[in-house]
Amino acid sequence: MLPQEIIRKKREGGALNKDEIQFFVDGITNNGVTDAQVSSLAMAIFFQKLTLEERINLTLAMRNSGDIMRWDTIDAPIVDKHSTGGVGDNVSLMLAPALAACGAAVPMISGRGLGHTGGTLDKMESIPGYSAKPSNETFLKVVKEVGCAIIGQTGNLAPADKRFYGIRDVTATVESIDLITASILSKKLAAGLETLVLDVKWGTGAFMASFEDARALAESLVKVANGAGVKTSALITDMNESLASAAGNAVEVQNAVDFLKGTHIDSRLWDITVAQGGEALANAGLAASAEAGCDAMTKALQSGKAAELFGKMVHQLGGPADFMEKPELYLEKAPMEVPIYADTPGMVTRVNARQVGVAVVELGGGRVKPEDAVDPAVGLTHIAGVGTTVDSDNPIAIVHARDEDQVARATVALKAAYVIGDAADVAEYPAVRDRIAPTV
Structure with a gap:
């Protein structure tokens, strides 16, 4: 195959078959195609769009471009979430241990903040000693023993996406819903998930400013993830104000500790955390419905079990053993x-x-x-x-x-x-x- 012919076909509005997509993604991974050819295909996709089948095939090809994590030794549903990012969004810090308390295994691979949005990884690294990039063996051990681990990307997950995104970032093709879908899901699916819940935000602090655009992205993500074999649902949530009453890194961790201990709970943060958890538990078969899942999440949070597991996770990943009891001793203050x-x-x-x-x-x-x-x-x-x-x-x-x-x-x-x-x-x-x- 010739990369230029694949570009030409998409430029003219044709649908690329599985083999053509795989050939091009292989070229992205092994440098068999040039940056100019990658940017040309991205621009063709930006204007001509992808069919659902093309989106699924692109996502799977990018997922398969590197390692795929396996959780064979864990006897629990493998569950995760993804947020499209915002301000004061520390949901992951409460969601992961609460899901674990409800019987899920949550290997949460998170990212750093960029621009005006915060990153879960930056927040966790404000805890002294916390290892956000442990070995795969430690990652597996913590997920198996605690039920959850919040870390950064490990190994060689979806390397095609890293190069593809870098080129898109400098060629004005980031805003393609088709390419956003493949980028997000290729990394999530490479984590070996069985079920996924998506938090797609809309509003002044979101990547998708309009509700209509956020819904279009959510629908694309849900269709492609399910088409790729991972049971997935999405919530479209408000980002027209900070989600938590704190925004930053250590201050958001303190906010999460207060939430888990029940000493201070922001109402909108509670609503979204519990709703996401309800969806995740229903998708994983750990609750009969999303509503039943919300009830289970409420119990996990109010009982203190989620707080206990968060503390265990922090300690097993190198943080202080008494972090939940005395966070003020460890979180740096300005x-x-x-x-x-x-x-x-x-x-x-x-x-x-x-x-x-x-x-x-x-x-x-x-x-x-x-x-x-x-x-x-x-x-x-x-x-x-x-x-x-x-x-x-x-x-x-x-x-x-x-x-x-x-x-x-x-x-x-x-x-x-x-x-x-x-x-x-x-x-x-x-x-x-x-x-x-x-x-x-």
Whole structure:
């Protein structure tokens, strides 16, 4: 086969067969095709789209481009979730141990933050000693003994996607739903999952700003994942404000510890965590329905079992044995805590969640380039949500910073994020707006 002929076929609107897709993905993996040819195919797909069969074949070819993890020695359903990313989204930290408490095995391979979005891996690495990149043997051991492990990508999972995404990133072809689908799922399926729940976000802080685009992506992901043999459903959730009342790394871990221990629970965070867990348990056959799964999640969280397993996971991956009892001894704190007040009192009617994320980046808690380091201590707490009254006693957020310059930059971003008015102007959306059911 000739790569240029495959490009030509897709450019003209033809459907690529399995062998043609496999040939091209092999070329991406072994450098048998050039960057120019990869970018040309990406642009052809961007404009001509892929059929469902093409999306499934592309996803599987990319999954098969490297290692596929196996969990044969674990006698429990292998379950995971994927979020399309947002601000204050620390759901994974509560979801993984709660699912484990309900009988699932959760090998959660997470990523780092980029741009205005936070990364689960960065959050976990704010715990001293925590190993986010253990050996495969340690990863398996922790999942088997605790029921969950939150780590970074290990081994050689979906290497074709790494090169493909890097080229798409510099050729204006990232925003293709077909290619986003294959990119997300190739890595998830390479983790050897049996079931998956997807959290596809929409709104000012989401990759998909409109609900319609988020739904289109959710439908594509669900159809392709199920077509590839992994029972999958999706929730479309709101990202028009920070999900947790904290945004950053150590501050979000503290927020998660408080949630697990029941000392402070953000209501929207609870709704989404429990809803995702209910879906995952139903998909895995551990609950008769999503509603029954939500009940099981509630019990796992309220009983303290999820908190216990989170502590065990942290310790087995190198963190302190008493982390859950004394997190304040271990999580680094920024030297400055400065409340930021709105210029005029009133009610929060709208929030640009992306700008809230930008404020965290301005503090050094996020990254602009993949190689950037992040400061675990900085961030925001007491973030005011939509419908909250703010005045001289109630700030829009408290900034945790290293110096006055950081505070100044974060203040500008925060004030730009908030619209203050009265109750009649409040634009509030449900935490979970829609659900895409499994297609099998």
